[in-house]
Amino acid sequence: MPDGSSIVLGAALENAIPFAATHELIRQGKRDLNVVAPISDISTDMMIGTGCVAEVTGAWVGNVSGGMGHNFRRATEHGEPNPIKVHDYSNFTIGMAFFAGAYGLPYVPVKSILGSDIIKSNPQIRLAENPFAAEPDPVALIPALKPDVAFLVVQRADRAGNSHIWGSTGLTQEASIASEKIIVLADEIVEPEVIASDPSRVLIPGFGVNAVCHLPAASHPSPLIGRWKRDNAFFHHYHKETRDPDSFQRWVDEWVLDLPDHKAYRTKLGGELEELRIEGEAYSAPANYATD
Amino acid sequence: MHKYSTQELMIIAAARQINDGERIFVGMRLPITAYGVARLTHAPNAVGLFESGVARYEPAEDMLYTMCDGPNQFGAAWTTGLIQIMGLLSGGRVHAGFIGGAEIDRFANINTSYIGDFENPTTKLPGSGGAPDIAAMAERLIVIINHQKHRLVEKVDFITSPGHLTGGDARKKAGLPGGGPSVVITDRAILRPHGPENELHLASVHPGHTVEEVIENTGWDLKTTPDLEETPAPTKEELDALHRIDKEGFWRS
Numbered sequence: 001m002p003d004g005s006s007i008v009l010g011a012a013l014e015n016a017i018p019f020a021a022t023h024e025l026i027r028q029g030k031r032d033l034n035v036v037a038p039i040s041d042i043s044t045d046m047m048i049g050t051g052c053v054a055e056v057t058g059a060w061v062g063n064v065s066g067g068m069g070h071n072f073r074r075a076t077e078h079g080e081p082n083p084i085k086v087h088d089y090s091n092f093t094i095g096m097a098f099f100a101g102a103y104g105l106p107y108v109p110v111k112s113i114l115g116s117d118i119i120k121s122n123p124q125i126r127l128a129e130n131p132f133a134a135e136p137d138p139v140a141l142i143p144a145l146k147p148d149v150a151f152l153v154v155q156r157a158d159r160a161g162n163s164h165i166w167g168s169t170g171l172t173q174e175a176s177i178a179s180e181k182i183i184v185l186a187d188e189i190v191e192p193e194v195i196a197s198d199p200s201r202v203l204i205p206g207f208g209v210n211a212v213c214h215l216p217a218a219s220h221p222s223p224l225i226g227r228w229k230r231d232n233a234f235f236h237h238y239h240k241e242t243r244d245p246d247s248f249q250r251w252v253d254e255w256v257l258d259l260p261d262h263k264a265y266r267t268k269l270g271g272e273l274e275e276l277r278i279e280g281e282a283y284s285a286p287a288n289y290a291t292d
Numbered sequence: 293m294h295k296y297s298t299q300e301l302m303i304i305a306a307a308r309q310i311n312d313g314e315r316i317f318v319g320m321r322l323p324i325t326a327y328g329v330a331r332l333t334h335a336p337n338a339v340g341l342f343e344s345g346v347a348r349y350e351p352a353e354d355m356l357y358t359m360c361d362g363p364n365q366f367g368a369a370w371t372t373g374l375i376q377i378m379g380l381l382s383g384g385r386v387h388a389g390f391i392g393g394a395e396i397d398r399f400a401n402i403n404t405s406y407i408g409d410f411e412n413p414t415t416k417l418p419g420s421g422g423a424p425d426i427a428a429m430a431e432r433l434i435v436i437i438n439h440q441k442h443r444l445v446e447k448v449d450f451i452t453s454p455g456h457l458t459g460g461d462a463r464k465k466a467g468l469p470g471g472g473p474s475v476v477i478t479d480r481a482i483l484r485p486h487g488p489e490n491e492l493h494l495a496s497v498h499p500g501h502t503v504e505e506v507i508e509n510t511g512w513d514l515k516t517t518p519d520l521e522e523t524p525a526p527t528k529e530e531l532d533a534l535h536r537i538d539k540e541g542f543w544r545s
Contacts, residue, residue: 013344013374015360038374039421062418064358069418076416088405091343091422092378099375112382115454115466116424121410138467168345168360168371225365232357282366 001025001149006034006057008150009047011098011175013039013091014064015167015225018185020218020262021151026050027257036147038091038171041222042238045069046256048084049248057087057145059094065232066239071248080245088118093125093142095171100144101178109139150179152204153219155227157186161209162195162202166284167225173203181210185218187227198287215262217273229276296526298479299543300534301498302436304329304526305477309388309434313337317381317389317426320359322436325537326390327351332533341380343422345372351537378422381429384469389426390434395448398491398512399462400435400455400473402427403448410450420452427453432474439478445511456490481506486517496523 001007007025010017022043025033034055035044044061047053049071062069074080089097096108109128119125119140130137152172154163161184165172176182182204189212195202217224221231242248259265266273296304299322306326310316312335318327319342327340328351340348342359347370354363365371380386393402394417404423408414427433433455437443455473457463463472476483476492480501486493494506494516507514526534538544 013360014358015344058419060419060421067418072418073416077413086416088419090420090424091374092382092425095375095378110382111467111469112378112425112428114428114468115451115457115463116420116428117405117410117451118420118424121405121450136467166371167362167365168342168368168373170344170360170374173373174375223361225362230357230361235357278362 001030003031004033004054005148006036008036008147008175008179009040009043010152010219011037011150011172012168012170014041015223016153016165016172016219017041017043017222018151018153018218019043019220019222020185020215020265021183022047023256023259023262023265026052026252036145037175038089038094039064042069042235045071045242046252048072048075049081049242049245050252051081053084054082055085055087057089057094059089059091063235063239065235070239070242074245087124088122090116090118093140094145095174096142097145098171098174098178100142101146102174103177105144107141107143109141111139113140113142114138145178147175147179149181149183150176151183151185152176153185153224154187154203155224156188156190156194157184157212158190158192158195158206159212160192160206161204161212162192162206163204163209164195164198164201165203166201169203176204177208182208183211183213184209185213185215187216187218187224189214197289200287217266218262220269220273220276227278229278231272231276294526294528294531296531297544298498300531301523301526302477302479303534303543304530305482305523306390306434306436307333307530309475310335310338311387314387315339315341315380315385317341317343317386317430319390319392320356322543323390323434324351324356325534325543328537329530329533332536333530339369341377341386343374343378345374345377346370347377355540355542378425381425384429386430388432388434389430390436391423391426391453392436393423393453395443395445396435396437396455396476397445397448399457399459400476400485400492401448401451401457402435402453402455403450405452406450408449423453427455427470427472428468429470432471435473435476437476437478439480439506439509441509441511444478444509456485459489459491480509482523484517491515493517494520496521498523499525
């Protein structure tokens, strides 16, 4: 993934955020990235703080537990560590931009951003008149977004990337299909028969996936339904420990740069991670796909 | 008279805005608790919608930090994608939505984006999330905000979520289908758009607060509606419902 790429680091909103990928991109010192997602919680903030980001395309950047993202504020208010360009969207309009990107539409006309100054701050969004209406009828045109790479966390995948996801998915499907490449971070790798037994639970089929990584707890500290609970204390800790650039540097050294990989991160979390593992069982009823 | 906190009064005032059978864009924190109270009292058939892709009947059993947490998905009516849930809004099928904000102005426009000029802001706020979509498309909008002079301002620096824009029928002219803000609930009072200009007026003062105090803490020349009242104190039934939902007493202090 070259510098300057536009990337989706999860698009489910507050769950299944691929923090393992965020950390690795920071370790590799990627630069000039355009981070594209409705909300990716502190993933976006830590990418900004380490100087990986030139542009943010999305609806919300901060810390869902703590409020403001300190690095996002430093970059947008004072140009530290570098100035970033923000392309504002609302959640639905970035959804429509991914939808257009995924299905080959040049743009989607919507009502759902009219009256907002986002139309002024984001010159990509244009006002037009509905050509089918008899009376004046303003619409906003949302052009297609086609990111270079989408990273997504799934509960289970086979070696070919056929993946099962359950729970709410936000814009995962549209953002992934709109992207040139898809990289799957699977909590568990299973035999192909497991995925094939329930094709309705496949959000992204393997033929669209470029790489599969087996990474348990790749979404930590965000939750993964049925696998890992949200580590709320970790989000609060991040908020407290990143108030100034020096303390952020210490945080990112400790939790990202001084660790060789995600396995070391899991080891460092140790018992704290084990407490987040979901041990309970609440299985859905099986669905019968028999043909005869 | 039962004892209650200001936060509890706000939650109950918010719950009273939800009618039975309505589809409500819930959001997090205070509104989700208000939704729970409404379900347990006067609105047992309301439906709660969450933009991440969740629809629920009963509110979640456990404390939520985000709408995407496991307890909000367990036993849901529907877990799906954002487009499916926000598409209900866009399709005109949502009765009301809750939003908060950093600033609101006298026409109930809301700012959660930039303080100062957007090209060179003094403060960059986290941004819109789905709030502009809810403000544009819901049949009516319920706003919750703390009542301070620097929050209730004459004109917001940036309209993230449209209220009544420049007043009157400006929303209609802008092509907005939803009805816009119908009520603003603060920790001191309830404001409503009133008159042909749709300017926010003081409609109800919470017990223990005065009209003068509310006007003093508002950044524009706040007028009152002709039928100004005192916000009715929470009933025992409402407080019992709230305490059933808020088991840990999060909102009681």
